[in-house]
Amino acid sequence: MSDILSGLELLAQPESLLWLLIGLCLGFVVGVLPGLGPSTTAALLLPVSVGLPLDSALILIVSMYAGSAFAGAVPAILLNIPGEAGSVVTAMDGYPMAKAGKAELAIGIARMASVAGGVIGGTIVLVLLQPLSSLALQFGRREIFIVAVLGLVVIASLVGDSVRKGLLSGVVGVLIAAMSASPLTGQPRFTLGFLELYGEVPYVPALIGLFALSEMFILSRPAVANPAGEALADAVPRFNLRGMLGQALSGVGETLRRPVAVIRSSLIGLGIGMIPGTGTSIGNFISYSVARRQSKHPETFGKGEPEGVIAAEACDNAVTTGSLVPTLTLGIPGSGTTAILLAALYLQGVAPGPQIMTTNGPEAYAVILAMIVASILILPLGVLLATPLVYFARLPKEYLIPTVLLVCIAGVFSMRNSVFDVGLAVVFGVLGVLMRSLGYPIVPLVMGLVLGPIAEKNFMQALTLGDGDWMYFFQSPTALVLWGLVIVLVGYSVLGRRKPKAPAEMS
Amino acid sequence: MSPKDPAAPTSPGAASAEPDPRRGQERPVRRPRRTASFFVRLVIPLAAGIFAVAFFRGIEGLPTQSATYPRILIAALLALVAINVLIEARALFLRRPHQPATQTELSDEPSDEFGLRPADLLQPLAVIVLMAVFVVFMPLLGFYLSAIVLMPSVAVVLGVRKLWLIALFTAVLTTGAYLLFEIFLEVPLPPGFLG
Numbered sequence: 001m002s003d004i005l006s007g008l009e010l011l012a013q014p015e016s017l018l019w020l021l022i023g024l025c026l027g028f029v030v031g032v033l034p035g036l037g038p039s040t041t042a043a044l045l046l047p048v049s050v051g052l053p054l055d056s057a058l059i060l061i062v063s064m065y066a067g068s069a070f071a072g073a074v075p076a077i078l079l080n081i082p083g084e085a086g087s088v089v090t091a092m093d094g095y096p097m098a099k100a101g102k103a104e105l106a107i108g109i110a111r112m113a114s115v116a117g118g119v120i121g122g123t124i125v126l127v128l129l130q131p132l133s134s135l136a137l138q139f140g141r142r143e144i145f146i147v148a149v150l151g152l153v154v155i156a157s158l159v160g161d162s163v164r165k166g167l168l169s170g171v172v173g174v175l176i177a178a179m180s181a182s183p184l185t186g187q188p189r190f191t192l193g194f195l196e197l198y199g200e201v202p203y204v205p206a207l208i209g210l211f212a213l214s215e216m217f218i219l220s221r222p223a224v225a226n227p228a229g230e231a232l233a234d235a236v237p238r239f240n241l242r243g244m245l246g247q248a249l250s251g252v253g254e255t256l257r258r259p260v261a262v263i264r265s266s267l268i269g270l271g272i273g274m275i276p277g278t279g280t281s282i283g284n285f286i287s288y289s290v291a292r293r294q295s296k297h298p299e300t301f302g303k304g305e306p307e308g309v310i311a312a313e314a315c316d317n318a319v320t321t322g323s324l325v326p327t328l329t330l331g332i333p334g335s336g337t338t339a340i341l342l343a344a345l346y347l348q349g350v351a352p353g354p355q356i357m358t359t360n361g362p363e364a365y366a367v368i369l370a371m372i373v374a375s376i377l378i379l380p381l382g383v384l385l386a387t388p389l390v391y392f393a394r395l396p397k398e399y400l401i402p403t404v405l406l407v408c409i410a411g412v413f414s415m416r417n418s419v420f421d422v423g424l425a426v427v428f429g430v431l432g433v434l435m436r437s438l439g440y441p442i443v444p445l446v447m448g449l450v451l452g453p454i455a456e457k458n459f460m461q462a463l464t465l466g467d468g469d470w471m472y473f474f475q476s477p478t479a480l481v482l483w484g485l486v487i488v489l490v491g492y493s494v495l496g497r498r499k500p501k502a503p504a505e506m507s
Numbered sequence: 508m509s510p511k512d513p514a515a516p517t518s519p520g521a522a523s524a525e526p527d528p529r530r531g532q533e534r535p536v537r538r539p540r541r542t543a544s545f546f547v548r549l550v551i552p553l554a555a556g557i558f559a560v561a562f563f564r565g566i567e568g569l570p571t572q573s574a575t576y577p578r579i580l581i582a583a584l585l586a587l588v589a590i591n592v593l594i595e596a597r598a599l600f601l602r603r604p605h606q607p608a609t610q611t612e613l614s615d616e617p618s619d620e621f622g623l624r625p626a627d628l629l630q631p632l633a634v635i636v637l638m639a640v641f642v643v644f645m646p647l648l649g650f651y652l653s654a655i656v657l658m659p660s661v662a663v664v665l666g667v668r669k670l671w672l673i674a675l676f677t678a679v680l681t682t683g684a685y686l687l688f689e690i691f692l693e694v695p696l697p698p699g700f701l702g
Contacts, residue, residue, distance in 0.1 A: 051692050164594060165551075168587045172555050175562060175580045182573035189577055190565035213638075217631045220665055398665040399676055402658040405638065410650065410684055414694040423642045430635055440551050456576050463575075 003357070004126065007365025010055045011373065016366070019052070021381075023060040024374050027067020028385055030084075032075055033395065037084055038068040039336035043211040044404070046204050046344060047411030054348045055363050059370040061344060062324070065337050066374040069316045070114035070382060077106045077309075086316045089284035093301065093308030100304055108251015109306050111382045113262060113313035116255065118375025120266035121273070121318035125325055126368050129357065133329045136354035142462035142473050144330075144353070146482040148455040151276045151332035153486050156444040163490070166444045169435065173448020174455065177201050183453075184460055196420045203449045204347070205412045207340055209425035210442050212408050214432025216401045248383045254306050261291055261310045269315035273322020276334050276447075287315035321371050328356055328364050331454055336443050339450050341367075347415075353454075545599045552591040559584040633664045649699025654681050 010016060030041045042061050049057035072084035077094035090110060097106035139147065152174070156166030179190050180200045191197040255262060265287045272283035291311035292301040301308050323334025324341075331353035333339035345352045350360050357364060412425045432442050466472025473479060559581045566574045641657045648656070658680055659673045667673055688694045 047694075048692065051694070164587065164591050168552065168555060168584070168591055171580060171584045171587055172558070175559065175577065175584055178577045178580060179562075182569075184572045185570060187569055187573045189569065189573060190562045192565075217634055220630045220634045221627045222630055398662050398667045401634070401665060402661040402676075403680055405634075405661065406654055406658055406680060406684055407687075409638075409641065409645075410688050410694075410696055413645075413650070413696060414688060414692070417695075419642065419646050419697070422645070426635070426638050426642055429638075433631065433635075435551060438548065438551050459576060460572075 003130075003361035004365050004369075006362035007367075007369050010362055010366040011059065011369050013055075015053070016056055016059050016370075019056045019060040020063045020370055020374055021377070023063030024067040024377055024381060025385060027064040027069075027374075028071040028382070030064065031068040031071025031073075033400075037211075037215075038065050039340065040211045040215050040404075041068070042337045042340040043204075043207045044407055044411060046207065046340060046347070047414045049344050050347050050415065054345075054350065054360070055366045057344050057348060058341065058363065058367045061337070061341050062320075062367055062371050063374040065320050066118055066317060066371055067378065069118075069320050070111060070313065070378050073110040073114070073309075073313055073316075074107060077110065078103055086284050086312070086319070089288045089312040090309055090316075092288070092312075093303070093305045094312075096302070096304035097306070097309070102304070104247035105250055105254070106306075106309055108247045108249075109254050109309045110251075110313045111248065111378060112252045112255035113265070113310040114317045114382075115375050115379050116262045117266045117269055117314035117317035118321060118378070119372055120263065120314075121270045121321035122368055122372035122375060124267075124270055125321055126365070126372070129325070129328065129364065129368065132325060133354055133357040136329045139330075139354060139478070140462070140476075141458045141465060142476070143478050143482060145455055145458040145462055146473070146479055146486070147330055147332060148451045148458065150482055150486050150489070151326070151330075152444065152447055152451055152455075153489055154276050155447045156441075157489060162439070165440045169440050169442065170444035170448045173445035174452040175448075176206075176445075177203070177449050177452025178456065183457055194420065196416075196418060196424075200453060201449065202416065202418075202421055202424065203343055204415050205421040205425035206428045206449050207343060207446060208408050208412050209428025210432040210446055211336070211340075212404060213425055213429025214436060214442070216404050216408075217429055217433045218436065219397055220401055245383060248379070252379075255310055258307055258310055261307050262314050264294075265291065265311045265314035266318040269318025270322040272315070273319035273334060274325045276323075276326050276332050283315050283319040284312045287311045317375055321368070321375075324367060324371065328352060328367070329354060331356075333447060333450060336446060339443075339446050342450055545595060548595050549592060552588045552595070555584060556588040559588065630664055634661055637661055637664065645697055645699070647699055649701050650696035651681055651685065652699055652701065654684065 011020075026041065026045075027038070030038055041064060045061055045064065049060060052060065068084055069086065072082055072087035073090045073094065076082040076087035076091035077098050080091045080095040082088045082091055094106045094110060097103065152170045153167070156170040157163050177200070179192075179197055181188050181191070181198050188198055196202065268287045268290060269283050272286065288301075288308060288311045291307055292298045295301065295305075295307060297305075320335075320337075323338045326332045326334045327338040327342055331342065331351070333342050342352055350356065350363070408425065409422055412421050413419065415421060435442050435445070462472060463470075466475075474483065562577060563581050566577055637657050637660050641653050645653045655677055659677045662673055662676060667676070684696075688696055
């Protein structure tokens with residue numbers, strides 16, 4: 001309890017609140033802007049976050065994450081073009097509502113559902129964080145190694161449309177992370193003569209390259225114009241504060257009249273979010289289909305049913321909160337954006353994992369509380385800002401791309417004052433373009449870069465504890481259960497590979 | 508990830524079945540150029556394989572404590588490369604010549620969302636080259652001079668033609684970068700020969 005109060009105290013600082021507001025507003029912009037997802041933006045925020053106190057840095061990233069989870073619904077409702085992957089499902093009922101002249105009501109429902117999902121998810125995580133961390137503390141080195149393997153396998157299996165490609169991408173990431181000095185002997189391993197790689201592969205340039213630079217390179221294709229931006233701005237209802245407030249209240253009322261749908265969708269999102277790699281789009285599809293199956297009028301779904309919007313948006317924000325759980329308690333990122341949150345923790349000198357509640361409990365709780373507060377603030381700020389901010393979608397890519405590229409270069413350079421890092425970011429950017437063009441997901445590679453050092457450290461320490469006996473990795477019930485999960489998951493993913501294509505998950 | 512671009516062109520090999528007006532039946536789908544498609548799809552697995560072999564050669568002679576972990580990863584990666592190559596080859600060569608490709612068989616094609624048609628490659632390639640030039644010249648020219656030269660070039664590559672717009676955009680961008688990094692974040696950027 002004292003850690004929660006300390007976390008609240010950290011959050012209540014004016015500086016923290018300011019970063020929360022900045023992050024939330026940035027999230028609104030990111031959510032409506034095609035081409036800039038929350039992962040890309042979080043990667044861009046990394047160099048900025050290094051100069052901030054730990055709690056401010058984390059609050060900035062998570063509030064951006066929360067804001068983008070809601071704001072992606074706005075273009076989805078107005079124009080049937082999701083602002084982020086999770087909003088695909090929102091469009092299924094939100095767009096028909098907009099076509100029927102109820103655009104502002106649909107946005108109001110999405111807004112309130114996002115608030116509810118974030119608050120419910122955040123409150124439950126607040127209660128569960130300590131017990132889950134205590135459970136995770138039972139894990140020894142071998143169990144943490146197996147969890148890292150499990151995390152990588154889960155993500156590789158669920159992201160993209162092919163398990164084999166995901167696994168290849170993940171193992172490449174882990175091997176790239178091994179291009180550094182051995183943690184045991186200090187000998188350089190395939191560092192190609194670069195002193196900059198001696199410590200570890202600088203994953204910040206890699207993250208920025210893979211997420212932000214590759215996105216900008218791909219966006220510069222001639223076929224990717226921004227016609228949606230023009231049409232979207234035209235579809236935005238005229239700014240009328242009284243009307244917007246009225247519709248906001250109607251949206252609140254419509255959402256609160258369906259408490260079962262709200263709570264159910266939030267719980268589904270929370271559960272799904274806790275599984276690394278699942279992401280908002282998978283969670284939203286599951287939540288939507290459960291809502292339709294349990295509805296007394298399933299035939300109304302897909303034709304402008306408010307419960308469809310609630311199912312998607314409440315789940316969306318609950319997933320973002322749930323993804324913080326494996327990130328903070330196990331050091332296993334729950335999503336691409338939380339992988340960057342993990343990177344931010346490392347950059348601040350904090351090792352996430354089971355011990356984080358002991359070493360940085362207040363900061364961990366401040367992050368969850370920030371998510372809750374950001375979710376609540378979506379209501380007033382979303383009324384004022386989310387719809388007008390849609391005009392950012394008009395921003396032509398001819399100006400967006402050079403701006404993001406320049407910010408990337410400056411940001412990457414500022415981390416270590418290293419031109420090598422900038423070159424590395426460009427190399428990873430090119431790699432990201434190649435992989436995405438050829439159908440290989442980049443999120444597993446990112447996870448490999450982040451999880452690789454964790455896996456190696458725990459692997460080598462476990463091997464030492466077992467006196468070099470490989471059977472040590474199978475000599476505890478917990479380890480056997482975890483290996484069983486790995487095998488079942490790989491087998492299920494391979495056998496069930498002709499699953500419907502889910503949108504490639506980046507956030 | 509960006510939502511799928513509605514304007515994205517489909518690849519030349521994309522499947523489409525059209526009703527044949529002469530026979531009232533579906534026309535067989537136009538088969539993609541298989542050999543070229545096969546080698547394109549092998550780029551990533553083969554590159555991963557080369558990387559694994561090069562890494563293995565690079566850690567020869569290192570003691571067990573240093574080399575064990577990477578060797579395990581290399582073995583896993585080579586196994587995955589082999590699996591990927593075999594699956595791609597199977598998908599290609601099990602399709603017999605007299606059997607027209609169908610939609611189901613083509614569903615294993617790499618996503619054409621970001622297609623590799625030459626027309627699509629030119630601008631991204633130009634932007635990548637400009638970025639590489641930026642990185643090479645930044646230590647000499649400094650960040651701001653490089654930005655003034657290269658960012659307008661990116662805008663021109665992307666289609667901006669009005670000189671005054673390019674000049675205004677460059678001025679705003681460079682000033683904004685200065686204010687954000689040097690003033691607000693207090694992060695000095697390379698001055699180059701001007702420093």
